[in-house]
Amino acid sequence: MAMKLVARGVSYAYVPGQLVLHGVDLTVERGDLVFLLGANGSGKTTLLECLCGIRSPIEGEVLLGEQRLSALPPRERAKWVAYVPQFAETAFAYTVEEMVLFGRAPHVGPFGQPSRADLEKALHALDLVGLDGLRGRPMNALSGGEKRLVLIARALAQEAPFLLLDEPDAHLDPANQHRVLSVIRALVKEGLGVVATTHNPNSALLYGDEAVLLRAGKVLARGQPSCALTAEALAEAYGIPFRVLWDGQGPPAVLPRTDSP
């Protein structure tokens, strides 16, 4: 049973010659919540897509335990690594329940249909994110936060030990942000290994076990969030000055430094 998902020396280019990722190393273990940060275009989403196997690195490799991820057929891969993209629109009005059931795809045969057992697992996943009351609701009738949670439930229904999330806290109000991230935190405690990208360093500081800061496709800093996300590191990553605030209780917070006193 693989205990870690590893990216080793991963490089990727969309256009030949223009590398978006340069030899990036990243390890996530089960029971760990790793936050991936970096400016727009620093390669975060690309790295996630390499980690779940929908893109192949042009250099380096992604390993599941000792095994190369690319050696697994897509269906097997999906039993190990689940991915929740940032934007997920469906063209048709599927219900919450139907959407979460889609997560059972790796476990359903090519000509088959989800069984009663699959349905129960899907509902259990929905319960884990606290939305079991919404099972019959059409997806387009949900708020942004609820939609995000449904997609997480879908990923959970895959029963994959590793979960990759692209900006799970984006476009959400503070209450919903907290809701989503604390659910993720709870799941990590249960043994899930999670990599989440974010534009908010504070999310990493509040919830993360590890932070990886990318700049121009390379790892700039890595480690415990409060250690890795220093004002200097953040300034180099985002190109604006930051200051770290700490009131003595709990984790520190960071804010961009404005010029006004």
Place this chain on the structure above:
Amino acid sequence: MRAKGKGAERTSWPLRRAGITLLLGLLPLPLILGSLLLGRKGLSPSEVWASLFGGEVSETARALVLRVRLPRILAASLVGVNLAVSGAAFQGIFRNPLVESRILGVSSGAALGAALAMVLRSGPAGVQTCAFLGGLLAAGLAILLGSAFGGGILVLVLSGVLVSSFFSSLVSLVKYFADPYVQLPGITFWLMGGISSVLWRDVMPLAVASSLGVVGLFLLRWRLNLLTLSEAEAQALGLPVRRLRFFVIALGTLLTAAAVSVSGVVGWIGLIVPHAARALVGPDHLFLIPASAGLGAAILLLFDNIARTALPTEIPLDILTGLIGVPVFFLLFMRQIRKGGGWR
């Protein structure tokens, strides 16, 4: 901030949806029987009954019922099934409910095949076969072109448009050189659509194609649901997206080409029927495919009944479906614009 909710709650207990689907699936049967009573030559119900099940009836009446009306009615139903089911499949693949199988140029390819066959003075069987092969060729070309440039949805659609236009131009070229007295009127009438000359031997190959296509797509019904997600999501869920898409398109093309080769180019059914079916039974292909099949058969059968009985002359099917189809399409389109994507 809660989005304004729309649409009824729907859970996994599918009794109501299953019921409607069953109803729609069985709908063609009484319609087929009823259609046997319709025709320019008035026949009494007892004459029709006697022709079908044995009894005293004139040879002409029996021949009319068994050898003229029945094959045509069955062909109309099957064409409706094919167009509707392939339309549903293509709407799923292209993640757009305003799409039908013409998008990959199948109809233009079939038209070219038929036109060439007519110019080479081949018989009806030859025309049908060439139409079918032409449709497959066009779709294949569109897919090849699309794959060469990445294989994404947008590129596929563009390739389909290119292939469709190119083949249409070739058809015009054939018409330019066609013999004015025989070939050209034949080609023109074929293009307008009409199953006025369907006999039993035309029904068999159509039935085979329908069975293969519908059963194949039904087997893939849950995967079809998954294909309506974005490509990244479907891949992440472990689906071999390119391969699946290829099979669905192949089956959809089989259905469309077989239909077009019998009835000529008939538009709008593949677009409107799945749309209506989706409104009745939801987007799950478990219900959508049989519902589309039943509804498509029923609707095209009704149109063909009008085409062959309303006037002493044949009304081309494409004209009828267009007259109804275009305003309905327009209404659906406007509804979508106003709701900002209200089909979701």
Place this chain on the structure above:
Amino acid sequence: MRKALIAVLAFVALGSAQVLVVDQAGREVLIPSQPQRIASAFGVATPYLYALVPPEAIVAARYLGLPDHPLSRAVMARIDPNYAGKALGAEITAEELVARNVDLVFAGLKHLDLARVLSEVGIPSVLIGPETFEAVKGATLLIGRALGQEERAQVLVKFYEDILSRIAQATSSLPPEKRPKVLVLGTSALRVASGAMYQSRMVELAGGVPVTAGLPGYWQNVNIEQILIWNPDVIVIVPYSQVQPADLLADPLWAAVEAVKTGRVYKMPQLLFAWDTPIPESVLGILWMAELFHPGEIELDFAELARAFYREFYRCELKEKELNALLGR
């Protein structure tokens, strides 16, 4: 061949007088003797039928382009008082013909599908496709044979051949310089008859040279520049066209065309059937054109021949006004 022989023998043996014909689509058709209820699903076939059977035997027919003019209606009514009730539209359904209890159908080569369906209900169809003068004669003989009117058909064919040869005599000796370049226009001013069409054969026999000789296919759309390149001496407009000679004569774009300069733009007259279709009556059209192309040089009495044709083919005596309408005077 063997099949046909066996079929004929079988039916002779059965004692019923049936006729076996090979139609112009190459199909072998068995026709019952004395058909009582004949239909013409093909506009071109209709005049042949009226020439060969009494009007009562025709129960449905396509009268393609019968002019909506009192004189035309009067003449048609004299030939067949009930013609109005028999009119068929294009693309008639097989069942409609069954509903009218038709026992024999005449149709065109494009109606092969209709013929297939009709044969399923036991109604024979004879398909004709005359595209040349020879084929017009062939169609006449074929239809005559199918209807048991072979003698009459022979008479008609001889009459037709006679006029044709007299026209040929008058025009064949004309040297090339005396043959005008002729353009045949269709339903609109820039729609021209190709060199492959029957109209071009008519022009040639009438002693003209069709300018579209090299053009393939069916009616083709051209632009005014092509017309100027061709520069015809005479322009003939088909009778069912929307274009009138005055339209072209007044149009500045056409002013440079030779035919317009000399005012030699004519519209073919039509009383019953259009002369530019492959029917026997088209000889009158050829004659009309010959007189236009070579005024005063054709020593044939057009009026007399026209009267004789109507008498012979349609068994109809034309009144003075009707004759003038027919001849375009």
